[in-house]
Amino acid sequence: MLQISFSTQVESTAGALAILVPEGDAHPTVFQNFDAATQGALSRAAKAEGFKGKGGTSCVVLAPSDSFERIVLVGIGKAGDVDAWVAEKAGGLAASLLARAPKAAVAVGDLSGALAAHVALGAVLGAYHFGLYQTKKEDDKKHQLAELSVLGAHVGAAEELWPSLQAVARGVVLTRDLVSEPANVLNPVEFAERATTLRAHGLEVEVLDVAAMTELGFGALLGVAQGSANEPRTVVMRWNGGKEGDAPVAFIGKGVTFDSGGISIKPAAGMEDMKWDMAGAATVTGLMASLALRKAPVNAVGVVGLVENMVSGTAQRPGDVVRSASGQTIEVLNTDAEGRLVLADVLWYARDRFAPRLMVDLATLTGAIIVGLGHEYAGLFSNDDDLAVGLADAGAFTGEKLWRMPLGKEYDALLKSDIADMQNISGGRAGGSITAAQFLKRFVGETPWAHLDIAGVAWASKAKNGQPKGATGFGVRLLDRFVRNGFEQG
Ligand code: BES
Ligand code: MN
Ligand code: ZN
Secondary structure (H helix, E strand, O other): OOEEEEEOOOOOOOOEEEEEEOOOOOOOHHHHHHHHHOOOHHHHHHHHHOOOOOOOOEEEEEEEEOOEEEEEEEEOOOHHHOOHHHHHHHHHHHHHHHOOOOEEEEEEEOOOHHHHHHHHHHHHHHOOOOOOOOOOHHHHHOOOOOEEEEEEOOHHHHHHHHHHHHHHHHHHHHHHHHHHOOOOOOOHHHHHHHHHHHHHHOOEEEEEOHHHHHHHOOHHHHHHHOOOOOOOEEEEEEEEOOOOOOOOEEEEEEEEEEEOOOOOOOOOOOHHHHHHOOHHHHHHHHHHHHHHHOOOOOEEEEEEEEEEEOOOOOOOOOOEEEEOOOOOEEEEOOOOOOHHHHHHHHHHHHHHHHOOOEEEEEEOOOOHHHHHHOOOOEEEEEOOHHHHHHHHHHHHHHOOOEEEOOOOHHHHHHHOOOOOOEEOOOOOOOOHHHHHHHHHHOOOOOOOEEEEEOOOOOEEOOOEOOEOOEEOOOOHHHHHHHHHHHOOOO
16 A cells, blocks of 8 residues: 655655646645746646646646656645545545656645645555556556655644544555455455454454354345355454444445356346445445544444355256245345345344444445446435435545435335245336335334445446546445544544
């Protein structure tokens, strides 16, 4: 992970520099100083490119002087409108443009210390690259940035906030690493194994194997798993940073390490995307790591259901009936609607065992949510208005945006089965994300609950908003903020 330091001066060893530039004619002092030092190279380049400091724009000035390999100007829009999210986007864009230099600096001018720390967070995430399997030297060259110095006026305040934001950055990186791993490496057993390494940060981690889940009656989850040669696992992660005895907040994740669709098999085109069908579980894991790393004063529990949905002679058939841990029976009309089957058991289990004050689940649950909301917003479903508002606010703050979708008994009625307590799909395609959420709702009882359908936002097919393409880690920053805003003591 990119190493960050804060200082008031550019180190002479930095070979590359980014300068954050607000919109308008008055250029920041850093800009003026470097412009003078480079005989006007910066202002000439800005003029030639029509760079005016608009948010999301940039201008690269190559070799402006002997000491700099490049100076990049990064627009941050109107100075008064810069918030944490704008700062992170700018930091991310800066880091991606500086990535070829091993050491670089970013000048944030007179942004507050807090915003400077958010620039650093954005930079760490913008410099992220999953390079584990690239063995050719040319590939590494594009991602050399290892040390970044953040140059600004308010070093003390930035340094004070940074450790807690760095904890969040480490959580997001963990999530992205898990999501990026191919399914031949990251099967349920390997995922569980990696979760146990978080004990080093003070998390209690328990792994439930097939025998334990059989004992608990996880018939819905086990039905999905039965076609795979890789055994399923459920992992429980606990962070006890709050008052002893206080009910925890609970986060539940869908962890389908590969979703072939099962016997209701998916088309070949794009099936490789289904390695990231465990993004919900990865987000819960990254979030729990963040809470532990920043020693959050809260009791939290994360529960992830890990399975591989495969096709084989032992695979579950369309029409099979399974008994969930709640006792409710389910007719599995489509084996590709497997995420809800996994969540049915882990949601019930989380509620039954921990009596949490609230539950939030994350899942790449439906293609339909992508049709509805595209790749900008995740779908938010909830049985509790305060919880929904708290989550949406945290989403607006962090730029991980949520859009609330409806629930209602008319949708629920579509799940009625002829031979079991419910079926796992409705008769048609209409409202597919809603009927999926409605299915989950049957396993949460009266607990305040929210479901985030992250199918459209867990993976980016191109770089955007200072974020590299690939796994986004969506939800870690959002839920960390949600916990900070409403559930921490003192
Ligand atoms: N994992 C998929 C949903 C998905 C699709 C995630 C595209 C990310 C990108 C889920 O298990 C699934 O297959 N859902 C089905 C449900 C249907 C059978 C009712 C879907 O969306 O088609
Ligand atoms: Mn599926
Ligand atoms: Zn799936």
